[in-house]
Amino acid sequence: MIEHVGHEYLDAFFTCCESHLAQDGIFVLQAITMPDELYEEYIRSPGFIKEYIFPGGSLPSLSRITSVSASARLCEILALGFDDKFIRVWEYYFIYCAAGFRTRTLGDYQVVFSRPVLSRFAAGLPVA
Incomplete structure (x- = not known):
């Protein structure tokens, strides 16, 4: 559905989603995406x-x-006392990791552990 929103309205879309999400809610987004390296040319x-x-x-x-x-939540983050330097460090970290993922230098895994009694929660997951 985000494909219908348009580049210029993404900020408003996420602000709206955040404001309507319940405190214990989960927002799941499925999107057809354009590769980062083609995005700027694509939108023009x-x-x-x-x-x-x-x-x-x-x-x-x-x-x-x-x-x-x-x-969408930058004002709230700054209100917690974090400064622009803190924000820039984290933005750099994300860009650094993105480059690592793109070059396949870095990987990312989700590993689920549970006690045998909780195995019903892992039904359908691969077992190592």
Whole structure:
């Protein structure tokens, strides 16, 4: 659905999602995305998907999704006492890791551990 939102409205979209999410809520986003390295050119160019499938919309890049969703709460983060340097350090960290993932130098795994009595929660997960 985010493909219908459009590049220029991503900030407003994530601000709206954040404001409507219950304290114990979960927001799951499925998105068709454009690779980061093609995104800037893509948003400036016409194309089949933008013209016929998602008029007024665009396929976001993963970097764009994460940066916009993070900036939706920037005022709250700054209100906690964190300064611009703190924000820049974390932004650099994310960019650094993204480069590592892109070059396949870094990996990312989700590993679930549980006691045998809780194995019902892991039904369907691969067992090592």
